Amino acid sequence: MADSGDGVNSTSSGKDGRNAVTDGPVTDPASCIKESKSGALKKSSRYRSRSLSASSTDSYSSGSSSDEDDVSPREKIQKTDKGFNDFCVRNINQHAFGRREIEIAEQEMPGIMALRKRAADDKPLKNAKIVGCTHINAQTAVLIETLVELGAQVRWAACNIYSTQNEVAAALAHAGYPIFAWRGETEEDFWWCIDKCVAAENWQPNMILDDGGDATHLMLKKYNTMFKMIQGIVEESVTGVHRLYQLSKAGKLSVPAMNVNDSVTKTKFDNLYSCRESIIDSLKRSTDVMFGGKQVVICGYGEVGKGCCQALKGLGCIVYITEIDPICALQASMDGFRVMKLNEVIRNVDIVITATGNKNVVTREHMDKMKNGCVVCNMGHSNTEIDINSLRTPDLTWEKVRSQVDHVIWPDGKRIVLLAEGRLVNLSCSSIPSFVVSITAATQALALIELFNAPPGRYKSDVYLLPKKMDEYVASLHLPTFDAHLTELTDEQAKYMGLNKAGPFKPNYYRY
Numbered sequence: 001m002a003d004s005g006d007g008v009n010s011t012s013s014g015k016d017g018r019n020a021v022t023d024g025p026v027t028d029p030a031s032c033i034k035e036s037k038s039g040a041l042k043k044s045s046r047y048r049s050r051s052l053s054a055s056s057t058d059s060y061s062s063g064s065s066s067d068e069d070d071v072s073p074r075e076k077i078q079k080t081d082k083g084f085n086d087f088c089v090r091n092i093n094q095h096a097f098g099r100r101e102i103e104i105a106e107q108e109m110p111g112i113m114a115l116r117k118r119a120a121d122d123k124p125l126k127n128a129k130i131v132g133c134t135h136i137n138a139q140t141a142v143l144i145e146t147l148v149e150l151g152a153q154v155r156w157a158a159c160n161i162y163s164t165q166n167e168v169a170a171a172l173a174h175a176g177y178p179i180f181a182w183r184g185e186t187e188e189d190f191w192w193c194i195d196k197c198v199a200a201e202n203w204q205p206n207m208i209l210d211d212g213g214d215a216t217h218l219m220l221k222k223y224n225t226m227f228k229m230i231q232g233i234v235e236e237s238v239t240g241v242h243r244l245y246q247l248s249k250a251g252k253l254s255v256p257a258m259n260v261n262d263s264v265t266k267t268k269f270d271n272l273y274s275c276r277e278s279i280i281d282s283l284k285r286s287t288d289v290m291f292g293g294k295q296v297v298i299c300g301y302g303e304v305g306k307g308c309c310q311a312l313k314g315l316g317c318i319v320y321i322t323e324i325d326p327i328c329a330l331q332a333s334m335d336g337f338r339v340m341k342l343n344e345v346i347r348n349v350d351i352v353i354t355a356t357g358n359k360n361v362v363t364r365e366h367m368d369k370m371k372n373g374c375v376v377c378n379m380g381h382s383n384t385e386i387d388i389n390s391l392r393t394p395d396l397t398w399e400k401v402r403s404q405v406d407h408v409i410w411p412d413g414k415r416i417v418l419l420a421e422g423r424l425v426n427l428s429c430s431s432i433p434s435f436v437v438s439i440t441a442a443t444q445a446l447a448l449i450e451l452f453n454a455p456p457g458r459y460k461s462d463v464y465l466l467p468k469k470m471d472e473y474v475a476s477l478h479l480p481t482f483d484a485h486l487t488e489l490t491d492e493q494a495k496y497m498g499l500n501k502a503g504p505f506k507p508n509y510y511r512y
């Protein structure tokens, strides 16, 4: 998850709200699904040849055999021992491994587990029918099972073709949840899976939990009548939120939406702290690189960029920043980083990381100038930050060296090390800290509860931020883990500050 992931889509959902294809033919969801119905389940050999077997990044339980990779889950007939078959996952038999992964995640997700316990009797999501489109991993599984515990019915697809933990998807399906996701989906599979979650027999969804806006996009485009029955959308990613604001501006948003991405608890913790930990892990796991003394350029000094910089600086890297915004550039300078144009450093750096949420930040021209062995990866939501398409030319050779690691080789023998084909590297090549996801998951659950239970008129067809008090509540759910003791305001202090003793403690414009 994480924008949690903030996640990438299999398609490159650009900030302009349109989908561009990076590695496949079409990405208009409607046309893609039509194709899939008539052209029926044709496997993409291109994708299979870059399949995800035997990888250093797969957990031993999820390592898919080449045998599995050859058969599309859509061609398999699978059911659980209870006869349930409303799902499509790589291999239902992996469910026991997945269940263990979920149990491990539960240990590190105290906030969402506390919420589950506190609200289980009230069932605040009774009658909620949620279409979910997020990363599917152990941590999101904890969220999904919490929503069900709180009374919701769910149907769930992945928002990223690479990030699904197959064994976790199997565990969820085995528990009886309609899950449509596997690692290594094609573009066509991707839209097919979301479609299966939106349109099903005896199913009229009334809530959407989205990460990247693809479920919203598909419903709006293909199932407009159903879309009008939606009571609320909760969106996690920068990109998805951007699309929602665009829809709202164009007068096309007919339901209230909650922008979870800009909740303080999400932005500060998921984007900053999670990326600070997972950037190192994903680079290590995929390349075995030594960081000390390496020159790294990070494009974008927002929350994600700041997290990456802190981690890499801590390990002795020489870090350069590129920025378009003078405020962030000044922050970077004051934090001790050199702010440069990409062209000025590109020939010397060992690692290039994009974290802008923008497109074509690293172009073919830049990659032509990189030195031999330069590692190139993306931490931003969309796979458009690095112009991967420009590398698919006859003069360059692609060599898969590991799952999620390609060497792209120039005619003179120079090679760059491209990670996850420009998709979110931390979600594709490593895992993200469960504790941080607990914060995001609790925020998402509260946003769903708020939108679902709000009295008519509280929210119009617009994009809202989670009320500050709920942000504070999410944080407070996580404090017991650290045995953190909050100071309470005295009556005198509360009066002096003009605050309610129970919060909110800061005005909405406070930046933390």
Ligand SMILES: NC(=O)c1ccc[n+]([C@@H]2O[C@H](COP(=O)([O-])OP(=O)(O)OC[C@H]3O[C@@H](n4cnc5c(N)ncnc54)[C@H](O)[C@@H]3O)[C@@H](O)[C@H]2O)c1
Residues within 6 Å of the ligand: 002, 003, 004, 005, 006, 007, 237, 238, 239, 270, 271, 274, 275, 299, 300, 301, 302, 303, 304, 305, 322, 323, 324, 325, 328, 355, 356, 357, 358, 361, 379, 380, 381, 382, 424, 425, 426, 427
């Ligand atoms: N990998 C993850 O786990 C994860 C987690 C959260 C968010 N994200 C994604 O990471 C991206 C960044 O998120 P954020 O919270 O840091 O956003 P942000 O808006 O805080 O930061 C992005 C920064 O990039 C700068 N920028 C934009 N275009 C640029 C360009 N061409 N060159 C250089 N700098 C440029 C902006 O000025 C901004 O400061 C988003 O796409 C977000 O969805 C990823």
